Amino acid sequence: MHRGNRHGRSEEARLAVLQAADDLLVEHGFARLTVEAIAQKAGVAKQTIYRWWPSKTDILLDAFLTDAAEELAPPDTGDLAADVRAHLTAVARFLTESDAGAVFRALTAESLHDPRLATRLRAEHLTAQRARDRLPLERAVARGDLPAGTDLDILVDRLVGPLYYRALVTGEEITADYIAAVSSLWSC
Amino acid sequence: MHRGNRHGRSEEARLAVLQAADDLLVEHGFARLTVEAIAQKAGVAKQTIYRWWPSKTDILLDAFLTDAAEELAPPDTGDLAADVRAHLTAVARFLTESDAGAVFRALTAESLHDPRLATRLRAEHLTAQRARDRLPLERAVARGDLPAGTDLDILVDRLVGPLYYRALVTGEEITADYIAAVSSLWSC
Amino acid sequence: MHRGNRHGRSEEARLAVLQAADDLLVEHGFARLTVEAIAQKAGVAKQTIYRWWPSKTDILLDAFLTDAAEELAPPDTGDLAADVRAHLTAVARFLTESDAGAVFRALTAESLHDPRLATRLRAEHLTAQRARDRLPLERAVARGDLPAGTDLDILVDRLVGPLYYRALVTGEEITADYIAAVSSLWSC
Amino acid sequence: MHRGNRHGRSEEARLAVLQAADDLLVEHGFARLTVEAIAQKAGVAKQTIYRWWPSKTDILLDAFLTDAAEELAPPDTGDLAADVRAHLTAVARFLTESDAGAVFRALTAESLHDPRLATRLRAEHLTAQRARDRLPLERAVARGDLPAGTDLDILVDRLVGPLYYRALVTGEEITADYIAAVSSLWSC
DNA sequence: GATTAAGCGAGACGGTACGTCCTGTCTTACA
DNA sequence: TGTAAGACAGGACGTACCGTCTCGCTTAATC
Structure with missing residues (x-):
């Protein structure tokens, strides 16, 4: 037409x-x-x-x-551990099961060959995604559930890094137990 | 000839x-x-x-x-934290700076498009690499520095996952501080 | 462009x-x-x-x-023997000396391996060429120099066949004497 | 073996x-x-x-x-016209119908691209074949049926040339009538 | 009888051309 | 001016043969 x-x-x-x-x-x-x-x-x-x-x-x-793929907004129940677990579960499902996740994996793959694409992918998706990933932690800081001054960027990496690692590198399944273990972080 | x-x-x-x-x-x-x-x-x-x-x-x-890319054998000084930090530093350097790491990144990228390659890459490299990554932890268990029964596989993921995430996804630098933060895990 | x-x-x-x-x-x-x-x-x-x-x-x-390879139009002087001799001389020169003749020989060679090409070569060149070869004879018939009812197709073959035979098979030179001998046909 | x-x-x-x-x-x-x-x-x-x-x-x-393909020895009945017709018929059958003829056509085709092969083909086959083609004519000269001094080489060309022309170039059928027309040569 | 050297089947090699697929550019006619 | 259509130059694909080579086996003349 x-x-x-x-x-x-x-x-x-x-x-x-x-x-x-x-x-x-x-x-x-x-x-x-x-x-x-x-x-x-x-x-x-x-x-x-x-x-x-x-x-x-x-x-x-x-x-x-x-795509509406951006709707990975974390819940806000006031329970840090629960909110993080729920969010990581959503992230894991996005990465491994959704159509949008398939597109994201393909884009990530290509971004490893193409710095220009890597820059765009980071600017137009990853930054916002990481902001969403930070939300439960920021709220916890605001509530006093996490000490002020915590380096949330590194914390985000330690939470989502293992998920991306499994989804992109080892291909192993991301189970509820895995998420539980990964998110038992601030209990230190 | x-x-x-x-x-x-x-x-x-x-x-x-x-x-x-x-x-x-x-x-x-x-x-x-x-x-x-x-x-x-x-x-x-x-x-x-x-x-x-x-x-x-x-x-x-x-x-x-x-290639001699396989030479990421972790040190064994008897100090878990130091051994892990040293090993993670070597892994980070491999991933981000070495020629072999460039090849690995390209292979990982392609494996996201090609399940056959993913299988080979896991069978012929990642398995052995993860075994090397476990070594310091296994030694610590043997020494009694880590409790017997610890799920070392998940522990490995939590240690190296953030490094792969930075190297492959966000592209951010992996600093000594980052490694220190990531490896402050068993202190919980 | x-x-x-x-x-x-x-x-x-x-x-x-x-x-x-x-x-x-x-x-x-x-x-x-x-x-x-x-x-x-x-x-x-x-x-x-x-x-x-x-x-x-x-x-x-x-x-x-x-190509202008088609310019083998026979002369028309009213003298059958002379016209045929001139035309056969031109044909011989085309077959053995011209660039177009080299192409024709190659095409003929390939047409012996490829029936599809043979069909095209006959339809798109040989038919027209044989029509040109017939012209002096048809004029002679019209003039009454050749008896009406003469099978001109066979006559054409008997005139040009020996030329193609020499050019394509034996490789011997086609001399003026040869042409004279070949064209001494209707004198019977 | x-x-x-x-x-x-x-x-x-x-x-x-x-x-x-x-x-x-x-x-x-x-x-x-x-x-x-x-x-x-x-x-x-x-x-x-x-x-x-x-x-x-x-x-x-x-x-x-x-191959026994060389057995195109002409008959010798003492009747020039009949001997020539019989021989030309055998030549035509060889060229158009026999397996050996298919090989000969392929060799002729290639010889148009390859002077070395052309030389060999002439030396090792065509010379002998032309000698066989001459035989009826030589016998006729010996018998006095043809005038001594006749250029038999040209005569051979005028007899077999049209056959090769049809077999290799035009692809038309070689009928008994065609052979009769072609061989009505010494009657001049 | 053991040695030995030539011919053999097998098949990997460096190379050339094949015919196909896709890239990114272009030109045209239409809306 | 944007579009669908599609031809264009270019380049890589994976395949088929070319003619050369090395290998280990078989065989028969020579030692």
Whole structure:
């Protein structure tokens, strides 16, 4: 369907491209995520893709950011241990089971080859994600459940680092027990 | 010198290929690691490569395993905290600074797209690496510095997980302070 | 200059390919007439060649037909013997000395291995060539110099067959005497 | 089966190679006549082939010469016209219908690309064949049926040329009428 | 009878070309 | 002016053969 006009880019084409990229990745893997395949699946000309995205990983990042995948907001029950466990469980599910997680893993993989993508991924996703990861801890500090002056950045790393390690490196399952063990940190 | 015959492949060609793959990756990055470039740099026919390796990532894994990259044996001074800190420092340096670490990062990235490679990488490297990572802890258990019955696997994850997370995901520097904070674990 | 678009192929690329094929054959022989060499010499992508020609012999046939190689129109002086001799001389020169003849010999050779090419070569060149070969005879019939009802097709074969035989099979020179002997046919 | 020894080449291997080449050509055409296919079909090592034949066309020529294909000896009834017609009929059948003719056409085709092969083909087959083609004419001269001093070489060309032309170039059928027309030559 | 050297089947080697796929650029006609 | 369509130059893919080589076996003449 044509949407060419003189009033800016076609939102229709944009969404079709993002959807096609997402679908192709989830269905067929990164190897078959080609610009040509996206264009064909989206019913869009290659030139339209190149006009708006510098590379296929930028498409994927856009698709990832557009998705509601960002809804990993931690709960706030006032119980630090419980809130952290619940949040880590959500993070683990995102990383290992969701479609958005598959896209995130692919983007992370590519970012290891492509510093430009790494920068974008950090700026446009990881920063916000880490802010969300910090929330339960900040609240705990505010409540006095954690000592003021605690280095929350390092604490976040020690909580989510093992999850990413399992999800991205060893591939082992992330069980409730694992999360419990990982989050037994401030009890020191 | 040719060594082609029915009784075995050419060791010369094999080593030239592994060296070329390693060099190309470190010098020019994964994007320019093509089978053709490896063949040319190694002075080898493409067919020889395809005869012995299913894909270029298999070459890279072979190169990685052949390298002295395996020399991450932890020290044994009898001081758990010091041994762990020293080992984590070596792991961090491997991950972020060494040529072998660059190869490892590329392999990890590809393994996120390729389950077959993930399986090989885990079986032929990660298992042994994790065994090395456990060593200081096992010795501590033997010495009575850690309680018998401690789940060392999870402990390993909690120690190295944050390092891999920084090295592979956030890209932040891994400082001595970071290692100190991460390894203040059994003091609980 | 690019001319690729939905409304037609690039005439520039087409001509460059035909010229390159012709040149490569005449300069280096059929053995070195590879698609890659044609593409390189023509400054054209291999895919462009495969898009428009099924095989390199089709390129060569196109080049042959495009050339002015078709200018073997026989003279018409009203003297049957002289016209035939002149025409056979031109045919012999074409077969043995011209660049176009080299292409024709190569195409004939390949057509012996490839029935599809044989069909095309006959339909798109030989038929027209034989029509030209018939012309002096048809004129002679019209003039009454040859009896009406003469089987001109067989007569053409008897005139040009020995020439092709020498040019393609025995390799012997085609002299004026030879042509004179061959064309002393209707004097019976 | 091994036949290695220090007293010369294996006749068994030689015949297997010739047979395999012949079979492959007749069954699958020249395109699939590769040294590797011949070696495999003959149960022979490639090296054995390269030891004894410079190229696959030399194998084919050997196969052709070894075959009883040479038995195109013309009859001798004392009737020039009949003898020539019978011989031309046999030549036509050889060229267009026999397996040996298929090999000959392939060799002729290749000889148009390969002067070395052309020389061999002429020296080792065509010369003898033309001698056989001359025989009826020489006998006729001896009998006085043809004038002494007739240029028999040109006469041979005028008789067989049209047959080769049809068989190799136009692909038209060679009928009895065609042969009758072609051989009505000395009646002038 | 043991030695030895040539021919052999096997098959790995460096290399070239194949025909395909995808990249990123371009041109055109349409809306 | 943005778009769908698609041809373009370029480059890597994985495959098929080329002609060369090395290997270990078999065999028959020589020691």
